[in-house]
Amino acid sequence: MCRWLAYTGNPIQLETVLFRAEHSLIDQSLHSRMGHTTTNGDGFGVGWYGTPTDIPFRYRCVQPAWSDRNLREAARAVRAPLFVAHIRAATDTPAQETNCHPFRYGRWLFMHNGLIRNYPSVRRDLMMAIDPDLFASVEGSTDSEVMFYLALTFGLELAPVTALERMVAVVEEAGRRHGVEHPLNMTVCATDGEQIVAVRYSSERQSRSLFHSTSFRHLRELYPEDDRIKMAGDDAYLVLSEPLVDLPGVWQEIPESVAVVTKGPSVEKFAFTPALP
Known part of the structure; x- marks a missing residue:
């Protein structure tokens, strides 16, 4: 399907996780170990914040992430305290820039891995459920973007989970x-x-993979020579589709039907229980 990650912590260069990790997101675009598809080459996108109150910046492109030289330059140049990245494997919709994640509305960014099954049959019903004031902001044709605008319709900015x-x-x-x-x-x-709000859920209870980092303070004690861990800081946090490095004690799998909310050093987990508005 797709692979994605989100980082918060001390400002670091985007290339630290996009390119320099052993199993970086760029490596996953060609050699995903846990994805539904091994290759994710139908576009990519990154989004980052200068400060928490900024409108986020985005760079999206329809070509494969591994072949975009501008992405490598941008990832080396940009340092950010919070950023997200996504590599896409298309399902029922075309490879075009407006279908590349992350999607943006105001200060919010949104990414998705998975699918709405038989999406063409339900697309009209779901689009009609979007708040009319938001509808004009929908740019692409993906199920993911419709999910984002439905979440905005139902109060994402006030109560995300x-x-x-x-x-x-x-x-x-x-x-x-x-x-x-x-x-x-x-x-x-x-x-x-x-x-950062991350959720792992599926109707059949067989969701795509999702992990989060363990304590960076603990990791610094385990791996004192790793400059990347030092740079990120003790309160850094990563949530991602699959691990970036094969080191014991670094990652924990997020269980089915769970939402994780991180804000600064605070990380909370909640049972995720769908309920009609």
Whole structure:
């Protein structure tokens, strides 16, 4: 499907995780170990914040991440305290820039791995459920972008986890109306520059992979010579589709039907229970 990651901590160069890690996101675009597809070459995108109150910057491109020389230059030049990145494997929609993640509205960025099954049959119902004031901002044709605008419709900016639960319930209800047995499979990430909200959920309880880093303070004690761990700081945090390095004690898998919310050094986990608005 796709692979993605989100980072918060001390400002670091984007290339630290996009290129320099043993199993970096760029490596995953060609050699994913845990993805539904091994190769993810239908576009990519990165989004980053200068400060938590900034409108985030984005760089998106439809060509494969591994062949974009400008991405390598940008990743070396940009240092940010919070950033996200996504590599895409398209399902039912074309490879075009407006379909590349992350999607943006105001201060919010959104990424998705997975799919709404039989999306063409439910697309009209879901698009009609988007707040009319938001509808004009939809640019592409993906199920992922519609999920983002549904979450915004149901209050993402005020109560992110609740809004995502409502979005999922609406998607599942529409799918079942159209005879889809397991309408949704997803890992998603939403951030406003201050918090990262990540969810692992699927209608069939067989979600795509999702991990988060353990304590960076603990990692610094385990691997004192690793400059990348020192640079990120004790309160750094990564949530990602699959691990970047094969080091014991670095990663924990996020369980099914769980939302993780991180804000600064605070990381909380919640049961994720879809409920119609």
